[in-house]
Amino acid sequence: MKLEEIIRILQCRVLTPELDLSMDLSTVLASDGMSEILAFHKPGALMITGLTNIQSVRTADVADVRAIIYIRGKLPNDKTIELARQKKLPVLSTALGMFEVCGILYEKGIKGAM
Amino acid sequence: MAEELFRKSFSILSCNFDKAGENTTEIKALLKSLDFNPDIIRRVVVVAFEAEMNVVMYANRGRMDFVITDEEIRIDITDEGPGIPDIKQAMQEGYSTATDEMREMGFGFGMGLPNIKKHSDFLEIKSDVGKGTTVMAGIRLVPDA
Numbered sequence: 001m002k003l004e005e006i007i008r009i010l011q012c013r014v015l016t017p018e019l020d021l022s023m024d025l026s027t028v029l030a031s032d033g034m035s036e037i038l039a040f041h042k043p044g045a046l047m048i049t050g051l052t053n054i055q056s057v058r059t060a061d062v063a064d065v066r067a068i069i070y071i072r073g074k075l076p077n078d079k080t081i082e083l084a085r086q087k088k089l090p091v092l093s094t095a096l097g098m099f100e101v102c103g104i105l106y107e108k109g110i111k112g113a114m
Numbered sequence: 115m116a117e118e119l120f121r122k123s124f125s126i127l128s129c130n131f132d133k134a135g136e137n138t139t140e141i142k143a144l145l146k147s148l149d150f151n152p153d154i155i156r157r158v159v160v161v162a163f164e165a166e167m168n169v170v171m172y173a174n175r176g177r178m179d180f181v182i183t184d185e186e187i188r189i190d191i192t193d194e195g196p197g198i199p200d201i202k203q204a205m206q207e208g209y210s211t212a213t214d215e216m217r218e219m220g221f222g223f224g225m226g227l228p229n230i231k232k233h234s235d236f237l238e239i240k241s242d243v244g245k246g247t248t249v250m251a252g253i254r255l256v257p258d259a
Contacts, residue, residue: 035229051220
């Protein structure tokens, strides 16, 4: 599924509009625990998290995540967005909660990457 | 005797959450540039990142020695800090002495050392309470090394 389509369905706010959003994504890592993401990750996933600090981007980079969606309307600070830009990692925010986001994406055929 | 091909030491500062993980990022870029197998890279970066985070969260300061030989990749971390009173307990998944601040960073859920163990082929931890901890982890590059 194209990230652009995910953005539309989840009504995401795009925090790094200058980055390419045309990528195809088929798996998700969903957790607020960064060790969980690291422990079970398979490369190339979309990360869904409520953790908005700089470690979310560092973990995503280490875990070869391709984009991050922050839930419940949470917004990372400028430093975090800047690091995401440097890593060419699109970061988005949706008003929906973790359960809704995962449910919607699962229904669209996206699978877990853990 | 394994032949050492590459060595680099990184210093790690306590409580510097903004920079935590930068050393691991550098290691990952290096391994990618050297065309290592993606699974090896994945395991090395998980070990390095968790070990780095442990120093940032718990110790006063630390050093990470990253070594590539013709047989293995080693990540040796030595820190000055409180030490681990009961290593066996610390290795249990879910056991944690993390503070709320650490958990707010997405770490400290009792998965750090278990994650290091899971992703390495060999692991040795030595700790002196009140002085510090040494974590020596490695990933084999050849099956019979």
